[in-house]
Amino acid sequence: MAGGVPRPAEAPLSLRRRLGYLAVLLAGLGGAVLVGALWATEPALPAHTATAFALLTLVGLGWAGYGGWALTRRTPLFARDRVIAAWIALAAWLAGGAGVAVLAALRHRLPVGLALVVGALGVVAAANLVAARRHHRLLRHQLGD
Template sequence: MTEEEPRLSAREMIDRLAPALSLRTRIRAVAALLAGLAGTVFTTALWWSEPGPLPGRTYLAFALFTVFCLAWAGYGGWLLTRRVPLFATEQVIAAWIALVASTVTTAVVAVVAAQRGTGLGLALVVGGLFVAAALVLAVRAHGRRAALLRRMRELTGGTGEA
């Protein structure tokens, strides 16, 4: 008598094909984590070492940059803890972090340039390029995720969301 091997569902086969993050994704996660932590340490050390009372917009800028760095560190840490296929969720999250950070940074730089009366056009052009690049990445990430989820539904016959 031969013992039959248990049959796997399509979902179980997908899970077994990619049970952990790829080396490339792990490297990106470590880079995001380290860059975020280094940026946080650098920004807060610079902020704390500034003498005297700072203008309100300087406090705001330091706080925003610290939050952006913490967001990247959190993203890298979150990504490293994942042991399941993410179906491009990590790309969507990274694109949104980049879009928010570039938009807010452009706005802050534009306000400072307008208050000083110098270089508003340049600030808007350069910031606009960063925002446009982040927006393209966000659209591509959402498209890639949607395509992967469609393919998963085709393979599993279900409507589940990953």
């Protein structure tokens, strides 16, 4: 820190960012607890429903872990957080898309609307990952990393 003024690389996380990460942590944890409680209290669930509940619980825990990780950082993350969030979103889409594909195969049909929604979510997840990685690279380049 030259001259007592923090450089952007040394500036603390803003209150707005910390509150955002806290919201992600709480939403992920709340979703995981809610779905996990439903899963635990319904012993006679069909196998595909239990699998979906397990995946949703994992996704919620993933977001909670991400929020907790980001909150423990005291300095800006230079878009590393965006890259990690994009990977979590892509992984959640892959798991959900695989589940939809299995159900469609078992039922021998895939409603067009569902296919469009799953496809659109995949495009958004992939585009978000590309944008996050590009932004991260740009910031690293600007910092001389």
